[in-house]
Amino acid sequence: MPKSAYYIPIGPIHPALKEPIRVEAEIEGEKVVKVDVKRGFAHRGIEYMGMKRNAIQTLYLSERICGICSISHPYAFVITAEKALGIEAPPRAQYIRPIIAELERIHSHLLWLGVIAHEMGFDSLLFWIWKGREKVLDLLELLTGNRINYSVFMIGGVRRDIKESHIKALKDMITYYWELTEKMKEIILSDPVYKARTRGVAQLSKELALKLNVVGPTARAAGLRMDIRQDMPYDAYADIDVRAVVPQDIVGEARGDAYDITMVRIYEIEQSLDIIEYCVDNLPEGKILAIPNYVALLAKIRRTKGEAIGAHEAPRGEVVHYLKFDGRDGPSVWKVIAPSYNNINSWAPLLLGAEVADIPIVVAYIDPCMCCNDRVALLKTPEGRVLGYEYIHRKAVEKTRRIEREVKK
Amino acid sequence: MTPETVFYAVAFPILGIFLGLTYKGIDRRISARMTSRIGPPIRQPFWDVGKLLLKETVVPENAVKWLFNAMPVLAFASSMTLLLYIPFGVLRAPLEGYGDLIVILYLLTLQSLAMAVGGFASGSPFSSVGAQREMVLMMSYEMPLATVIVGFALLYKSFSLTTIASNPVWNMVSPVSGLGVLLLFVALLVVTPAELAKLPFDIAEAETEIAEGMLAEYSGRNLALFYLSDAVRGFAMAAIEVVLFIPFTFSYVFGVSLSGATFYVIEGLWFLFKVLVIYIAAVTVVRTSFGRFRIEQASRIFWVHVNLIALLGLALVWLGV
Numbered sequence: 001m002p003k004s005a006y007y008i009p010i011g012p013i014h015p016a017l018k019e020p021i022r023v024e025a026e027i028e029g030e031k032v033v034k035v036d037v038k039r040g041f042a043h044r045g046i047e048y049m050g051m052k053r054n055a056i057q058t059l060y061l062s063e064r065i066c067g068i069c070s071i072s073h074p075y076a077f078v079i080t081a082e083k084a085l086g087i088e089a090p091p092r093a094q095y096i097r098p099i100i101a102e103l104e105r106i107h108s109h110l111l112w113l114g115v116i117a118h119e120m121g122f123d124s125l126l127f128w129i130w131k132g133r134e135k136v137l138d139l140l141e142l143l144t145g146n147r148i149n150y151s152v153f154m155i156g157g158v159r160r161d162i163k164e165s166h167i168k169a170l171k172d173m174i175t176y177y178w179e180l181t182e183k184m185k186e187i188i189l190s191d192p193v194y195k196a197r198t199r200g201v202a203q204l205s206k207e208l209a210l211k212l213n214v215v216g217p218t219a220r221a222a223g224l225r226m227d228i229r230q231d232m233p234y235d236a237y238a239d240i241d242v243r244a245v246v247p248q249d250i251v252g253e254a255r256g257d258a259y260d261i262t263m264v265r266i267y268e269i270e271q272s273l274d275i276i277e278y279c280v281d282n283l284p285e286g287k288i289l290a291i292p293n294y295v296a297l298l299a300k301i302r303r304t305k306g307e308a309i310g311a312h313e314a315p316r317g318e319v320v321h322y323l324k325f326d327g328r329d330g331p332s333v334w335k336v337i338a339p340s341y342n343n344i345n346s347w348a349p350l351l352l353g354a355e356v357a358d359i360p361i362v363v364a365y366i367d368p369c370m371c372c373n374d375r376v377a378l379l380k381t382p383e384g385r386v387l388g389y390e391y392i393h394r395k396a397v398e399k400t401r402r403i404e405r406e407v408k409k
Numbered sequence: 410m411t412p413e414t415v416f417y418a419v420a421f422p423i424l425g426i427f428l429g430l431t432y433k434g435i436d437r438r439i440s441a442r443m444t445s446r447i448g449p450p451i452r453q454p455f456w457d458v459g460k461l462l463l464k465e466t467v468v469p470e471n472a473v474k475w476l477f478n479a480m481p482v483l484a485f486a487s488s489m490t491l492l493l494y495i496p497f498g499v500l501r502a503p504l505e506g507y508g509d510l511i512v513i514l515y516l517l518t519l520q521s522l523a524m525a526v527g528g529f530a531s532g533s534p535f536s537s538v539g540a541q542r543e544m545v546l547m548m549s550y551e552m553p554l555a556t557v558i559v560g561f562a563l564l565y566k567s568f569s570l571t572t573i574a575s576n577p578v579w580n581m582v583s584p585v586s587g588l589g590v591l592l593l594f595v596a597l598l599v600v601t602p603a604e605l606a607k608l609p610f611d612i613a614e615a616e617t618e619i620a621e622g623m624l625a626e627y628s629g630r631n632l633a634l635f636y637l638s639d640a641v642r643g644f645a646m647a648a649i650e651v652v653l654f655i656p657f658t659f660s661y662v663f664g665v666s667l668s669g670a671t672f673y674v675i676e677g678l679w680f681l682f683k684v685l686v687i688y689i690a691a692v693t694v695v696r697t698s699f700g701r702f703r704i705e706q707a708s709r710i711f712w713v714h715v716n717l718i719a720l721l722g723l724a725l726v727w728l729g730v
Binding site for chain 1 (some may be wrong): 443444445446534535537538541608609611612615616617618619620697698699700701702703704706
């Protein structure tokens with residue numbers, strides 16, 4: 001862009017976008033007339049790192065691809081690995097996995113709702129929604145032991161079972177979030193200010209959505225019925241008739257704007273509650289790991305040669321993993337495709353002609369995740385000071401126990 | 410000018426700064442509590458100013474330096490002058506007789522104008538967009554603000570704030586003009602967040618859109634001066650509303666007769682309480698309950714809705730006089 005142009009830079013240092021990506025918007029008055037999206041600032045080589053480790057280590061490395069979808073990448077990874085290795089997870093594990101994945105969807109959608117509210121200066125809404133989000137994070141910690149990187153999935157099953165006491169907590173959570181979504185519909189979808197700021201903003205037509213190959217709620221808000229859970233069902237999703245949530249089913253038409261995507265996300269929370277309820281009610285008995293011995297599992301991986309592609313519907317859209325095993329205990333090829341990579345394509349056409357005030361909403365609309373695009377970074381401080389594994393583990397165990405005590409009360 | 414006037418002229422701005430920052434602290438605290446947060450301590454704005462005064466003042470390379478540095482001083486000076494025109498409870502305004510409501514209107518405008526000019530002078534695209542927005546917003550809310558003042562001029566046949574304060578407006582209105590004054594009050598309450606650049610009308614400083622807009626390039630002492638003038642303006646605006654619409658003294662409301670120092674202390678505290686109530690109602694509650702409007706939406710609100718309310722109020726006042 002010429003130096004004399006009157007443009008505003010958004011990202012990597014901007015209150016609307018704090019991630020390593022740069023959007024240069026040339027403006028005339030309040031209108032954006034030219035947009036340039038520059039990405040690829042952080043190359044982190046996580047796939048290469050994964051190819052140097054064994055499959056179990058790589059699985060937990062895949063959790064670090066994204067800070068929010070920390071179950072989506074391992075989910076896609078285990079589906080792919082199981083396909084490639086010919087392992088089938090026990091039925092109980094196949095029901096536990098969707099419970100965790102849907103809990104994550106609830107927390108991710110609530111996080112997004114808070115972010116979009118903040119982008120339009122509606123901080124009260126942000127605090128209210130994030131206060132509601134705490135319950136699902138606490139529950140995830142109760143079920144998995146961790147609040148962010150859950151480390152609960154394993155090739156051929158899950159590492160932690162759902163106990164009786166957990167089921168009560170899950171039921172309580174379902175009741176709580178049904179009430180919350182009803183309130184959200186009342187407060188967010190009926191709010192005149194929210195409507196005024198989102199109706200017609202970031203409007204993505206069905207044709208453009210198809211052309212840009214957007215995925216997840218971004219595509220569904222534009223009216224495209226696409227959802228991996230519906231199109232290629234796996235685990236317990238195969239037993240549940242999951243239907244993609246599209247605005248035309250809710251209000252009769254899909255405009256594909258920021259209001260519609262809000263609606264889609266709120267209704268997806270309700271859908272997740274239904275899925276969790278079904279899985280909890282129909283949780284089969286039995287073991288949770290196909291091969292409980294990790295040494296045996298690694299030996300099987302070493303013996304097996306094969307490749308597969310697997311996908312999981314993450315809160316932001318489809319996550320696709322490709323894995324190839326040929327005689328090592330880890331993947332010889334690992335390739336990851338994250339939803340933000342597709343969705344960021346929609347920024348340029350949506351920003352063109354938009355108002356300056358709408359830029360943060362357009363930017364937040366797709367729930368961008370740069371760490372999904374650019375994978376992980378390894379950092380070493382000059383002083384060499386790092387928080388030790390023992391310390392972090394002790395703190396995590398302490399907190400989990402505290403939450404367990406609180407739930408029992 | 411008597412020594413008493415000189416004393417007030419010095420004491421009022423100091424008191425104004427103290428109260429402005431305190432009210433800002435209370436506002437932040439209440440807003441935090443409304444959103445389930447603990448919030449900062451009430452003294453936080455004082456620490457903010459102290460910290461800003463200690464920080465380096467950076468002037469952008471392509472800024473118009475003298476203009477960039479002069480505007481915070483102008484904004485601060487105008488807010489200080491503004492304080493001298495407001496009767497503090499039962500105390501008379503130090504500059505009483507040297508100006509009236511029209512001067513107050515201009516002093517309020519001057520601060521916004523100083524911020525806009527400072528924004529343009531900084532040479533930053535964020536600031537320039539912010540300054541443009543501020544100008545549009547000023548053009549939108551000045552009309553209802555002026556209508557309120559004309560309404561009072563119609564009633565009192567005077568623009569003097571002291572005259573208005575000494576004779577409560579509600580005692581001299583008929584039912585029709587009373588309704589008109591009420592509508593003018595509503596219009597002024599809606600104008601208040603825009604005048605003070607608070608949500609939902611903080612469009613010129615929209616943090617997530619244009620990174621604080623006009624203030625994006627300001628730092629250190631310059632930012633501290635804008636911060637102080639903003640705090641003082643908040644207090645002054647609420648005080649003006651109290652003087653215009655809720656001038657009833659403590660003795661009048663509760664029917665007690667006070668004298669001496671007690672009279673001044675009680676009436677002073679009563680005045681501060683009324684200002685606080687208005688401040689919370691017009692600023693804290695509103696900014697916590699709303700999202701930010703777009704500039705054209707805000708303009709429409711003022712030009713259509715608020716103007717209609719204000720003009721209807723003015724018509725009723727005119728009919729009732």
